[in-house]
Amino acid sequence: MKDLTLICAILLVILSLKYSTVEAKIRHYRWEVKYEFKSPDCYRKLVITINGKSPGPTIRAQQGDTIVIDLKNGLLTENVAIHWHGIRQIGTPWADGTEGVTQCPVLPGDTFRYKFVVDRAGTYLYHAHYGMQREAGLYGSIQVALPDGENEPFVYDYDRSVILNDWYHRSTYEQAAGLSSVPFVWVGDPQSLLIEGRGRFNCSRTPDVASGVCNMTNPECSPYVFTVVPGKTYRLRIGSLTALAALSFEIEGHNMTVVEADGHYVEPFVVKNLYVYSGETYSVLVTANQDPTRNYWVVTKMVSRNNTTPNGFGIFNYYPNHPRRSPPTVPPSGPWWNDVDARVNQSLAIKSHRDYVHPVPQTSDRVIILLNTQNRINGSVKWSINNVSFTLPHTPYLVSLKHDLLHTFEQTPPPDVINGYEAYDINIAPPNVNATSSNSLYRLKFNTTVDIILQNANTLNVNNSETHPWHLHGHDFWVVGYGDGKFNASEDPKRYNLVNPIMKNTVPVHPYGWTALRFVADNPGVWAFHCHIESHFYMGMGVVFEEGIEKVTKLPSSIMGCGDTRRFIKP
Template sequence: MATDGCRRTGLKWPLYYVLFMIILSTCTVEAKTRYYKWDVKYEFKSPDCYKKLVITINGMFPGPTITAEEGDTVVVEVTNNLVTENTAIHWHGIRQIGTPWADGTEGVTQCPIIPGDTFVYKFVVDRAGTYLYHAHYGMQREEGLNGMIIVSVPKGQSEPFTYDFDRSIMLTDWYHKSALDHTVGLNSNPFVWVGEPQSLLIQGRGNFSCSAVSIASEPDVCNATRPECSPFALTVVPGKTYRLRIASLTSLSALNFEIEGHNMTVVEADGHFVEPFVVKNLFIYSGETYSVLVKANQDPSRNYWATTNVVSRKPGTPTGQAIFNYYPNRPEQNPPTTPTTGPMWNDSEPRRAQSLAIKAREGFIQTPPATSDKVIILLNTQNKVNGYTKWAINNVSFTLPTTPYLVALKENRLRNKLHHVFDQTPPPTGYDWLNYDINVNQTNVNATSSNGIYRNKFNTTIDIVLQNANMINPNNSETHPWHLHGHDFWVLGYGNGKFDPFNDPKKYNLVNPIMKNTVPLHPYGWTAIRFRADNPGVWLFHCHIDAHFAMGMGIVFEEGIERVGQLPNNIMGCGLTKRLITP
């Protein structure tokens, strides 16, 4: 439930205007406060016909969409009713300028929210676009705590494209085992991999085949006739144009999204306008959002399949199916065709081509700084740490501290205890570029683990080159969607093979690079990004695949910690933050 309030000051406006508006009516000023009150709990649900525990928000899965206007303040009062399990909620794509403590990243910006406690997130949505929210605690995201944030352009402004209706769909993959089961497996030696998801959900609905399970004691555990798992139907009026906001919060899967017989024009990516281009297949990675324009211009006498299919990994999961329903056909009427199965899963070329096609839209280009102050090259490898299978960056597998970095770095009273909180040695900014062969499995798979961080000089420009490589097993390299908290970055380039620090930067797109917060690193390739370290706080940068981050695939940046305001008490309660309690 959202209610609108009023903000009494509009920083962008001259004082006389503000005063005038306050006098006129405090409820017509531009920037509002949007209040949400969320009850987060486990419930039995059957999103793909198989009954299991799902995290819901106010009884909903996916969670309610947060809608706001650019410049609004969003207040979300989260009450944790997860029985014995903590939580934290990340507002994915929201930069949290001035509110680094509201980023919702457990271990980085806050202690977890304990069952029974209520945590208030308050932040400004400072740029129109399509964003996400999801649990950021262990692998809890895969239990279902997710949803969308839709920020509209300020009143009186409009997007550089037109459409008749605005619709959105959330794409996820779905497991029948719990995140706890998965995590214990990943942390075991021998390693137990989570495996392929049981189904792909479109807007929280999937189609698992119940014949695959038979539990004598629980005949009702899977029931294909439940209305709850009938396919999601997106109803369209013939001839109309739809802005479709497509988001992925898969736990593992890279996806192809396709609407049978319809082209899609890509116009937005991660909150930034894209120079339009047309696709039949939209590739989307966990943590990304796109807006596409779709015209309902096909034979209106029938419905069409809208499908998701796994790419980049050999699929072990059936096609996700929704119905693109032409009004007035019945939404539950299956199309007469076979659901589309998408392009070949192991053909990475069209995926690389899409990455390269995404440029900032003419008229909305934010030109990047011409040079950077620091270059960090991050080699992505799969490794062993004390016999346990991990991911590592430059041979360091990331672990979270028990006291959040933000508190450890900001609170002077904990400073002299810093060595307890996290490793003071910064992780390496590069790898043995000359000698490392990214195309074969490493001869020595051993890595170390650390919770050390990268500290950026405030207001400098940082280049990151993500370098992919072969995994532990031969002839295998995966796609990793990397997500940066607290910033958007310019996507300067993608390449195949080993990044050449002397020649490849010359090919960077400094003219019209798109800004994003999540970017794919393609198999055996590299991705180069640039960002300004201008947001005081501590920010995670990590692979958005749940299991990969849990296995150490991430790093942390600090910048301008001395400019961070007084930390709120509600982010504390764990680790050494208890030392701040005065007896």
């Protein structure tokens, strides 16, 4: 009888395993990217669409599912690559979609298959990772649900995704050409802010209204409407894919409870304004508990830089009021752009949910201090990390390293700390000596624990330090500390949060401050780590990590065909 029970138990386990195997679905998408004229903020311009849309289709999957995307490049002369932001690509480093790091770009007319497992529930993003194409509109949302029978540590009635973005009227070509020009031409402030692909540029500001290029009656730029039923609670998944702007987001008269960040459960806390940096995602809960006879403003605002970009507006629409009915109030003006403390405080408030703490290693094997500085190199303005301004190689590192094409990038690794770090004054413009451009990378010992200190500093302008959201590919990291001023390597680590730090894939370093991260180099592959501001990465603000390259299995030939991998073309 005891044996029978055991047999039954084993059978049940086998059945349940089989059950979950059956459950993991393959979700197959066929996408075609194209240039099309769109007017997301009432101003008509060329946008890169996926199957006719920008933002592209939302990927909805369940934890453990395999996603297959057959991406057809329908552009005329331009290549493409898409990154699955927040998906760690465990076992599939070649599917990370980072041109120059994990793959060659996809040529016009070609179809590239991305195939990877979404191994953890949460809110993620996808976007172009080639040139500055993300800014051209090539982005979207990924929602990964828990397995059947598992529950989130919070409850809600409905689930919605919204991507915040900033928007430029000039083409990404023009922006990039300006950034590469001598003299340097800065991209400037965005013309508008988009909420789920909808903004509103004031056409009376432009002569293009006469030609019809700017048209405020275009339905494509009618405001984003978030319709709610009184009394219900909504999970709102907010992601930012701004090219430049740090944002605040608020819903007039409603509190938001932060419950998820970058796919990890947060010990809940309440905010009126949520600050969101490019590359971050949050889930907030909002209950429709205000006067239901009216609508409310949804407001997003550019912060951290003094700017000319008008706030972006949407409508929080209480059913059954008309969704286009304007709220009777003046929209909230949002927080002061320069309120650094409020933003730092939000960063500090984000801790792991008590029931979902991933234990953090108590020590690390290596500390890399990444000091960011603005520099001039050959007359161009660049961003440098430890005096090295990053450039992408034209042969993807993943292939170079696996196939011993080591001549394709510089072999001297960048420094773990800048020479003369102790004496470096982060409060003044950089002395600007010895900054160079390089495509070298950091090689991490497999399975070691690495601390990264993002150290902010003054830009080339007096009394100016900016917020930089850094995004790590292939991993989540624990955010073990934030600090003001210059990191003190002997004292500051003593105050690290090694109890309940949140895990994230994107984190800001605040003006004149530092942010300390810890991660385990346990994902064989080559992974970019960079400022998620499109122009900053373009200007060199990034690094690349290699780990366990010898454990990477046979690379698919689909990622090859550019740079030195052309030697593999053998007809």
